Amino acid sequence: MLDFFVKYPRLSRLVDLALPLLATLAALGVGAIMLQLLGANPVDAYGALLNGAFGSQNALADTIVRATPLLLVALGICIAFRGGVINIGGEGQLVAGAILGTLVGLTFPEAPGYIVIPVALVAGFIGGAIWGGIPGVLKAYYNVNEILSTIMLNIIAVQGMNYLLRQPMIDPAQAQLASRIPQTARLVQAFDLPRLVPTRLHLGALIAVILAFVVYIYLWRTTSGYRIRAVGLNPDASSYAGINVKRNIVLALLLSGAFAGLAGAIQVYGVHHRMFTDGSLAGFTGSAGFNGIVVALFGKLNPLGAIPASFIFGALIVGANSLQRAMQVPAALITALNGLVVVFVVASDYFSRRLARSRQIGVEANVEPSPPASMPPALSVEGDMSSD
């Protein structure tokens, strides 16, 4: 089969591009078997899924709203992973940003929205940057493993959030009641992010897409971004070339956290209009901090690739919810389905790499196939210094 692609390199590139989609389809195929076993008609079920995700203007808007935090977190993950650091702290960073962002809105209820909203979003950005910068400093200057510190900061973030929302930041109305639901007061309506069309779609989605291009330009067209990628590919060589490795490790994690924090602030101002907790991180974040990692990997750690990837995942989440309502299948099947998609997509990467190799053989028929392009040492995910 590979010989065939050697003859037609163009076709092979096309397959390469379509591969994540094919993998998604394959996963849905396995999901169909599971649905059948549960006694649900797969065709009807997937019909409900597609309808729920794309069926109407509202459905499409919901999909994009769900994709927005995923995309923002994924942008941060692209920066971190390209910089050779692994950030598992998206959940905590998202919450840190949301808390700081909410505080701005709660403190200045009288101020005009056009001032408060930008300030709050910047506050979210800073909150996430602080929560991401801590593991960065710990890693760069104290050799503390960043996987570890980001996980622990997630746990500390959930404790802090629970405390703040139960005590100092609790809605004064709730404080009067016996139930004391841990949530803040609703932010003033003037602070709601503007809606783009008469649906739930808010300005945050547009911000996220614009930022995806900004991050792309940052990573591949600026010196600072180049340094981060160089450190990710080879810290020793970078250090030899005069790049301050420690500072760039901190910068990569700090920026990574900042984007998650911004996602948190956007969730507050665009969707929930308040901060709330059910005692776990996922209650507020919807696991966007974790799923963002998957989205980034799905998009091959390319900020532009993260745009369609986040859209697909947003569609899966929204569509799966309506599938569940329509077919009365257990909610856990839905999450399992998402997991399957991820596994298949990650596995498809192997095939795409073999295709790439076969292309090389085709071009340089008499030359030894060169080893696959170098990747950040910790992460051999597809990608090289030039993204194209």
Next chain:
Amino acid sequence: MNNAQLIAVLASIVLQASPLIIAVCGEILTERSGVVNLSLDGTMLMAAMTGFVVGMLTNNVWAGFAVGALVGAIFASIVAFGSIRLNQSQVAIGFVLTLLGDDLSAFLGQNYTRMKGVTVPHYGIPILKDIPVIGPIFFNQDIVVYFAMFLIVGTWWWLNKTQPGLKLRGSGERPTAAFARGVDVNRLRYVYTILGGALVGIAGAAYSLDVKIGWSDGHIRGMGWIALAIVIFGGWSPIRGAFGALLFGATKALATILQRAFPEVSVVAFNSIPWLLMILVLLAVGSDYTERGIKAMPKSWQQPLRRVLRVSPPMALGTPFKEG
């Protein structure tokens, strides 16, 4: 608090730490061979669920443990196959499996939540359990605790005192050198990844069958991450790792006790103690100031101090190995 209460608390710390120790020993075997299995959290959830359900259905605890080990081995073999054969990112595969294990355990186990199943019988070791203080804490427990103790010693001995252990460390430290000396690095990594995964699976089953009996959605979510943290905290050594697991359990117990003593202070402060403490210890261990402090000590103290205070990961951890 009187003596009897104190001993009861200490015994419960040992029991609580045992599954963590088992998982930590498993992951140490895997990581010392050069592979990171990041899927611990998902693996343990899956193993806890399947172990509990199979134990309940067959009315046999050991069947539960066997299935837990099998599930752990399957998850680990996916990591091994993906990273060794398919040359994929170990972090990505492990992370994805974490999410999958979490979801899948919730899905498959939804009909078995909050049910009564089988549990590991209590078994005090004769004679040893009658030693004052130490006896009731360590030897009046059940087999999970004894297995954890055995693993600490066994893993340490295997790693440091045997020929296969030397090869194992070699493939994690300098795979090219080990390969040149005739070690089949990738096969070794397969073996230890799967073996380590099986131990992690046993740890998961140990929770649902012994330490935190039963199954509910997200039963022991987070414990896998803690185990991963303790592996690093323990500097990839089973003895230090076990110490870390016990320390973690002790700070948790201490937090509970303190919270009862000072009810006016927020719960949050106490819940965060173990985590903050762990970060602080890691910070101290990795910091350059510690190295400077060690250098200021007398010559003969330096080496032993360094061995206790400094940690460094296996050099080839997480890097794929290609023959030739």
